[in-house]
Amino acid sequence: MPSLLACDFGHLEPEVHAVEVTGVPGLHLDVMDGQFVPNISIGVPIVEAVRRITDLPLDVHLMISDPAKYIEAFRKAGADSMTIHIEAVPDPRPVLDKIRSLGALAGLAINPPTPLSAIEACLPHCDLILVMSVMPGFGGQKFEDIALDKLRELSNRSDVDALLEVDGGVGLETVGPCAEAGAELFVAGTAIFKTGDYPATIEQLRSNAQSMTGAH
């Protein structure tokens, strides 16, 4: 799933259409507040704008300190899934439940240094678990292998039904190991938008993931 963070925002509509035609399962939108992460990116108006130019599911990754305050606005703007961070909210369960009650998929993200035990009590409240393979805040960072251990552990558990998503440094070399470890959704920013031929790159990413598992 392409992360728009790495796209050319000056040509948002053609960028979205260029990846849409390849049959990607959705678009990943990175929201940053300059507080939870040391960077500022997009907000509600851009999610609204993307909603107007595509029918693809919008996967909104909230790297913000107080997500509860904004989930209604992002849902209204067109978010189909919203992912909050365990490191931002001491008890994310009510926020996850609220996301579900708004009719969106509820996601919980976990940073590389945070152990899986931190999200244990939240698992029944999640439709999606976003395993971060970099520290959030910036695109183009190096994939951290700790994510593979977490994906493996989560995918081996029979009591975890949530979709497993991986984000950060996912590219031609790392997508296969992620698929093998049990990831079902793969977020890629730099690996797609910093190449000249998006369809060819997406096809190659897909085939590298499939060759490990038969996944899509």
Ligand code: DX5
């Ligand atoms: C990082 C973001 C990612 C980012 C990934 O804070 O959550 O979604 O766009 O970018 P790449 O694929 O370049 O690591």
Ligand code: ZN
């Ligand atoms: Zn992200």
